Amino acid sequence: MKKNWKKDDLIVRSLADNYLPIAIVLGFYVILHGNISPGGGFQGGVLAASGVLLLYLGYGFRGIASALNMERMHKLEAIGALAYVFFGLLGIFAGYNFCRNILFDSGSIGDLWSSGTIALMNYAVGFKVLTGVGFLLLLIIALLATEPGHEHDGTITTTEQEALERGDSE
Numbered sequence: 466m467k468k469n470w471k472k473d474d475l476i477v478r479s480l481a482d483n484y485l486p487i488a489i490v491l492g493f494y495v496i497l498h499g500n501i502s503p504g505g506g507f508q509g510g511v512l513a514a515s516g517v518l519l520l521y522l523g524y525g526f527r528g529i530a531s532a533l534n535m536e537r538m539h540k541l542e543a544i545g546a547l548a549y550v551f552f553g554l555l556g557i558f559a560g561y562n563f564c565r566n567i568l569f570d571s572g573s574i575g576d577l578w579s580s581g582t583i584a585l586m587n588y589a590v591g592f593k594v595l596t597g598v599g600f601l602l603l604l605i606i607a608l609l610a611t612e613p614g615h616e617h618d619g620t621i622t623t624t625e626q627e628a629l630e631r632g633d634s635e
Contacts, residue, residue: 481523488516496591500580506587510594517602526610529603538600545593552585 492513499505520529556565568581578584 478523481519485516485519485523488519489513492516492595493591496588496595499587499591500584506590506592507594510591511598513591513595514598514602517599517606521602521606526606529606533599533603535600535603535607538596538603542593542596542600545589545596548589549586549593552582552589555582 492509492511492515495504495509495512496506497509499509517529517533520532524532553564555567556562559565559567561567564582564586566581566583568585570581580587
């Protein structure tokens with residue numbers, strides 16, 4: 466019996482379309498408010514990077530390959546790491562130690578901009594994790610899509626179908 470599971474469903478695509486903005490906005494909210502509430506750059510970056518998986522579930526390998534560029538994601542990850550190092554070096558440039566909060570007297574307590582360079586480093590970590598985890602997810606998806614025996618037509622073969630293609634009989 467030949468069975469194919471269609472991963473390109475209208476319901477899955479519409480759910481991915483609806484949850485993608487929520488994941489991205491929630492991720493950026495956690496990144497932006499990480500210095501004044503629980504969470505931070507790492508947690509928010511992973512939440513926002515979950516959008517890559519939502520794109521894959523909704524549109525498959527072809528959709529995600531046309532929407533996101535792996536090389537650009539990899540370069541942006543390096544920019545996020547350099548930004549963190551730069552904000553950490555601000556303390557050394559001011560004559561203190563690495564990662565010293567030199568802008569601590571800016572803003573009022575509880576405001577979005579109240580922790581100085583800690584907020585800047587948090588934003589850099591969020592950007593680095595967002596691009597790094599997004600790149601890793603793209604890499605894993607690309608490796609799964611190029612596995613021998615699987616077509617790029619939007620269908621995933623079931624175990625029975627793979628057994629028939631190999632010539633095994635039940």
